Amino acid sequence: MTDQTFRPEARAPRGFADKRAATLRAERRIVEAVSRVYESWGFEPLDTGAFEYADALGKFLPDSDRPNEGVFALQDDDEQWMALRYDLTAPLARFAAQNWETLPKPYRRYAFGPVWRNEKPGPGRFREFIQCDADTVGSARPEADAEIIAMAAAGLKAAGLPEGGAVLKFSNRKILDGVLETAGVSDGRQKLIVLRALDKLDRLGREGVADLLGKGRLDESGAFTPGAELSAASAGLVLDFLDMAVAGAPLDQLANAAFAKAEVALEGFRELEAIVAALKGLGVDEASARFDPSIVRGLEYYTGAVFEADLQVETLDEKGKPIRFGSVGGGGRYDDLVARFTGERIPATGFSFGVSRLAAALKAAGREVAGENRGPVVVIAFDQSRMADYFAVAAELRTGGVPAEVYLGASGMKAQMKYADRRLSPAAVIIGEDEFAAGTATVKDLDLGRDLARGMTDNAAWRAERPGQQTVARADLVAVVRKIVDAAQ
Amino acid sequence: MTDQTFRPEARAPRGFADKRAATLRAERRIVEAVSRVYESWGFEPLDTGAFEYADALGKFLPDSDRPNEGVFALQDDDEQWMALRYDLTAPLARFAAQNWETLPKPYRRYAFGPVWRNEKPGPGRFREFIQCDADTVGSARPEADAEIIAMAAAGLKAAGLPEGGAVLKFSNRKILDGVLETAGVSDGRQKLIVLRALDKLDRLGREGVADLLGKGRLDESGAFTPGAELSAASAGLVLDFLDMAVAGAPLDQLANAAFAKAEVALEGFRELEAIVAALKGLGVDEASARFDPSIVRGLEYYTGAVFEADLQVETLDEKGKPIRFGSVGGGGRYDDLVARFTGERIPATGFSFGVSRLAAALKAAGREVAGENRGPVVVIAFDQSRMADYFAVAAELRTGGVPAEVYLGASGMKAQMKYADRRLSPAAVIIGEDEFAAGTATVKDLDLGRDLARGMTDNAAWRAERPGQQTVARADLVAVVRKIVDAAQ
Numbered sequence: 014m015t016d017q018t019f020r021p022e023a024r025a026p027r028g029f030a031d032k033r034a035a036t037l038r039a040e041r042r043i044v045e046a047v048s049r050v051y052e053s054w055g056f057e058p059l060d061t062g063a064f065e066y067a068d069a070l071g072k073f074l075p076d077s078d079r080p081n082e083g084v085f086a087l088q089d090d091d092e093q094w095m096a097l098r099y100d101l102t103a104p105l106a107r108f109a110a111q112n113w114e115t116l117p118k119p120y121r122r123y124a125f126g127p128v129w130r131n132e133k134p135g136p137g138r139f140r141e142f143i144q145c146d147a148d149t150v151g152s153a154r155p156e157a158d159a160e161i162i163a164m165a166a167a168g169l170k171a172a173g174l175p176e177g178g179a180v181l182k183f184s185n186r187k188i189l190d191g192v193l194e195t196a197g198v199s200d201g202r203q204k205l206i207v208l209r210a211l212d213k214l215d216r217l218g219r220e221g222v223a224d225l226l227g228k229g230r231l232d233e234s235g236a237f238t239p240g241a242e243l244s245a246a247s248a249g250l251v252l253d254f255l256d257m258a259v260a261g262a263p264l265d266q267l268a269n270a271a272f273a274k275a276e277v278a279l280e281g282f283r284e285l286e287a288i289v290a291a292l293k294g295l296g297v298d299e300a301s302a303r304f305d306p307s308i309v310r311g312l313e314y315y316t317g318a319v320f321e322a323d324l325q326v327e328t329l330d331e332k333g334k335p336i337r338f339g340s341v342g343g344g345g346r347y348d349d350l351v352a353r354f355t356g357e358r359i360p361a362t363g364f365s366f367g368v369s370r371l372a373a374a375l376k377a378a379g380r381e382v383a384g385e386n387r388g389p390v391v392v393i394a395f396d397q398s399r400m401a402d403y404f405a406v407a408a409e410l411r412t413g414g415v416p417a418e419v420y421l422g423a424s425g426m427k428a429q430m431k432y433a434d435r436r437l438s439p440a441a442v443i444i445g446e447d448e449f450a451a452g453t454a455t456v457k458d459l460d461l462g463r464d465l466a467r468g469m470t471d472n473a474a475w476r477a478e479r480p481g482q483q484t485v486a487r488a489d490l491v492a493v494v495r496k497i498v499d500a501a502q
Numbered sequence: 503m504t505d506q507t508f509r510p511e512a513r514a515p516r517g518f519a520d521k522r523a524a525t526l527r528a529e530r531r532i533v534e535a536v537s538r539v540y541e542s543w544g545f546e547p548l549d550t551g552a553f554e555y556a557d558a559l560g561k562f563l564p565d566s567d568r569p570n571e572g573v574f575a576l577q578d579d580d581e582q583w584m585a586l587r588y589d590l591t592a593p594l595a596r597f598a599a600q601n602w603e604t605l606p607k608p609y610r611r612y613a614f615g616p617v618w619r620n621e622k623p624g625p626g627r628f629r630e631f632i633q634c635d636a637d638t639v640g641s642a643r644p645e646a647d648a649e650i651i652a653m654a655a656a657g658l659k660a661a662g663l664p665e666g667g668a669v670l671k672f673s674n675r676k677i678l679d680g681v682l683e684t685a686g687v688s689d690g691r692q693k694l695i696v697l698r699a700l701d702k703l704d705r706l707g708r709e710g711v712a713d714l715l716g717k718g719r720l721d722e723s724g725a726f727t728p729g730a731e732l733s734a735a736s737a738g739l740v741l742d743f744l745d746m747a748v749a750g751a752p753l754d755q756l757a758n759a760a761f762a763k764a765e766v767a768l769e770g771f772r773e774l775e776a777i778v779a780a781l782k783g784l785g786v787d788e789a790s791a792r793f794d795p796s797i798v799r800g801l802e803y804y805t806g807a808v809f810e811a812d813l814q815v816e817t818l819d820e821k822g823k824p825i826r827f828g829s830v831g832g833g834g835r836y837d838d839l840v841a842r843f844t845g846e847r848i849p850a851t852g853f854s855f856g857v858s859r860l861a862a863a864l865k866a867a868g869r870e871v872a873g874e875n876r877g878p879v880v881v882i883a884f885d886q887s888r889m890a891d892y893f894a895v896a897a898e899l900r901t902g903g904v905p906a907e908v909y910l911g912a913s914g915m916k917a918q919m920k921y922a923d924r925r926l927s928p929a930a931v932i933i934g935e936d937e938f939a940a941g942t943a944t945v946k947d948l949d950l951g952r953d954l955a956r957g958m959t960d961n962a963a964w965r966a967e968r969p970g971q972q973t974v975a976r977a978d979l980v981a982v983v984r985k986i987v988d989a990a991q
Contacts, residue, residue, distance in 0.1 A: 021555070021557035021558050021842065022558075022843070023600035024596075026551065026554065026555055027578070027580075029551030029552070031548065031600075033546070033547075034547050037548070053878070053906075054878070055878035055906065055925070058526040058530075059521070059522060059523070059526070060521040060526055061514065061521075062515065062520070063518070063616060063618070064515045064518055064630075065514070066513070069510050069512065087575070089515065089516070107512050107513075107514070108512075108514075111514070112520075117921055117925055118921070119911050127552060129552070141551050141553075154910050156893070156910060159893075294891060294897075295893045295896075295897050353509065354510060388546075400779075401780050401783030402783060403783070404648075404649070405783045405785065407784075408785055416541060416542040417542075418543060418544030418610070418649075421608050421641040421645060421646045422607055422641055423642070423643075432606055432607070435606045
């Protein structure tokens with residue numbers, strides 16, 4: 014094999030990242046904490062496969078020139094198109110439709126795992142990332158929405174956000190439906206353009222949104238996005254609503270506006286009132302979850318309540334400028350998604366957040382867990398004829414609850430100490446012929462070395478009670494090492 | 503959306519499974535327990551993406567007629583072929599080659615996650631499954647092999663196997679190399695056929711293996727597999743080795759055989775002796791890990807030690823016939839895999855096991871964790887105007903450490919009780935107008951109902967101290983429910 018002439022270049026595909034220990038541990042900690050919360054609220058795990066049939070994903074047969082538009086698709090042996098899931102909602106809708114008769118109803122499930130998007134990769138823009146979702150399928154009650162909102166808030170808190178670190182903002186798509194009805198907009202395409210324009214207010218500004226309600230918008234790059242071409246009067250009504258929403262108009266003020274007379278808007282207000290009452294019952298305060306009429310969510314499939322989790326964590330970038338993380342997730346009610354398969358309307362509501370994005374926010378907010386990424390204690394391979402003995406020492410340390418390994422490379426003492434330092438090992442254990450003969454072991458406190466290097470501790474003051482290196486009786490080894498490990502935690 | 507005419511059928515793609523709570527919890531428990539063990543041995547997590555470039559996987563550009571031979575492959579925008587990983591070893595080799603300069607050496611990592619194989623699906627044959635691997639890259643020492651063997655044994659035990667539930671059997675590919683050298687077999691293709699034939703001894707029997715060493719083998723279906731076409735004398739030497747291996751010849755007996763004079767075989771024996779010594783140092787007894795010359799492993803890329811984890815768990819199938827689970831994983835030393843990329847030989851060794859397969863074996867062996875799949879306590883939605891109050895009760899239970907939910911469907915009492923029973927809820931809480939007025943709550947012990955139904959408890963004897971239904975003061979509710987929950991655990 015080594016004499017081959019073709020050598021592939023070792024590189025990960027574009028837009029796919031290798032995740033190492035620190036990243037993985039942070040992401041797993043989030044997923045585990047959130048899973049515990051979701052389970053305690055009565056949600057059970059579900060894992061569907063990576064692939065769905067393309068028709069089940071709501072994509073139609075891709076044309077042969079661009080079979081991968083937006084998704085990673087391929088044709089199976091039997092000619093059917095399959096695609097890697099691009100979210101966890103579409104597979105849930107398929108699963109619920111397929112198993113509806115035998116599921117306990119309402120069906121409450123959570124899920125986490127990778128999703129794939131075939132988009133142009135770039136710095137920080139990946140084509141594979143981890144999502145974490147919770148959904149209730151089979152309940153039309155606004156209380157089901159409230160529960161998802163409250164649970165999402167509890168989950169984010171459990172993941173490590175500080176008090177007030179995230180707020181769940183919610184509204185109801187039916188209010189916007191009322192606005193559009195009052196404005197005389199009934200065309201599906203126009204509605205969708207309005208929806209997406211409002212959802213992008215943060216990025217486009219009021220003027221950009223206004224352009225998109227009218228003829229369209231030319232962006233800085235010269236690209237033109239066609240608008241909804243509403244009449245001036247209709248666009249005016251939508252912008253009036255937008256202004257009220259941005260001003261954070263409370264529920265009762267909105268309920269007195271012109272558009273609020275539409276039956277669908279009234280229904281939206283009733284649902285919002287039930288959500289507010291349920292949140293109160295759950296003991297969720299306004300700092301954690303509150304009505305915000307500016308929330309619309311860009312996805313067409315929402316039919317009622319919509320919500321968004323906004324991070325309130327503010328941090329500084331390398332240049333000292335504050336960064337706001339903004340939305341880390343969102344969701345809403347989608348009563349028609351299962352009906353795509355069955356024709357029968359099955360109400361559903363759910364919340365989804367990006368695990369990597371939350372991990373990045375927690376890291377930026379300094380919420381990393383101390384000691385999470387420390388390495389094992391390294392038993393130095395000092396004498397090659399004593400490897401079995403070193404293994405016995407490492408086994409003894411592990412039995413004593415201390416992660417430990419024997420150095421297994423081919424290098425000498427100096428390189429071994431460097432290795433232990435790079436692994437962020439708390440300590441190294443050295444046993445040479447003298448120590449074996451005397452029944453002792455030498456322990457080097459590497460944490461101390463790092464603390465000294467960082468100026469976090471004073472050499473002279475510590476030296477007495479925290480020796481950098483000490484020779485101890487073999488029988489005391491585990492206890493001494495434990496003390497060093499525990500001191501740093 | 504509901505008025506569309508096209509309705510896709512709701513079905514998962516062939517060979518992909520939806521995993522529900524019981525399966526997922528069992529698999530996650532395994533992965534978490536094994537991860538803890540691997541971390542304590544100094545291995546750090548790594549997660550590479552789902553895709554690799556096809557050339558990095560060791561597959562060459564698939565021909566256009568069958569682009570998916572064995573893997574799920576597709577062409578990226580820039581014309582490069584990518585394929586979903588079919589194991590976790592190939593991505594590790596790519597990662598190690600790509601990052602070798604900056605990694606601590608030896609690099610010790612573990613990984614778990616799905617792998618994909620584009621094979622013909624069938625009952626129990628999936629095209630996506632979870633593997634869990636641990637590897638040391640950059641150590642040529644036999645002690646690194648010993649460590650992997652011992653750690654694999656510790657991991658399987660931590661996953662829930664009973665004492666003696668698995669044995670790690672190991673040998674060294676170099677012994678077989680010595681046999682082949684002595685037999686005058688040097689052709690790569692012939693060697694590979696011999697290797698695969700020996701690896702399939704269990705399935706083919708001695709005669710089937712002998713056929714494959716010679717002209718070839720006709721199986722029951724009439725399909726012909728070409729043989730290695732060894733001479734009678736050469737085949738005889740290989741079969742002599744096979745007979746000794748099957749008889750479980752110890753290391754010193756093999757070392758006296760004719761083929762043992764080959765230099766490569768001597769090297770194999772020296773390595774095996776070092777492995778045995780290291781295992782002794784680690785306190786691993788022969789019941790957990792032992793030399794077994796019949797282990798060869800079918801993969802071409804192994805260059806030294808090879809090992810296999812055999813489950814000793816025996817259970818009965820539905821017809822009362824004993825099932826042996828056999829191999830749940832394996833591995834070995836592969837010193838040439840990273841060199842595919844770099845040309846530089848980087849020694850490596852590792853172990854991989856199938857998580858679903860181990861979960862199935864644990865289940866068959868009755869090693870499921872009691873109570874793992876119980877549902878939440880269900881607060882019955884008795885009075886529609888009291889939903890916010892029911893939410894407060896559920897929140898109170900959760901705060902008290904009891905998973906709980908409010909029923910959010912539209913059905914009446916009877917269906918709600920049935921729902922709670924289907925969720926395997928330990929208890930249901932009923933609060934109607936009378937209870938609200940009196941400041942009480944009614945608790946129904948659903949565990950008791952299930953125990954009675956299974957004949958696991960006696961109605962009369964229990965009734966006194968474990969009432970099926972009781973009305974308690976609201977202030978005592980959490981304590982009473984906790985008692986029911988704890989009683990069953």
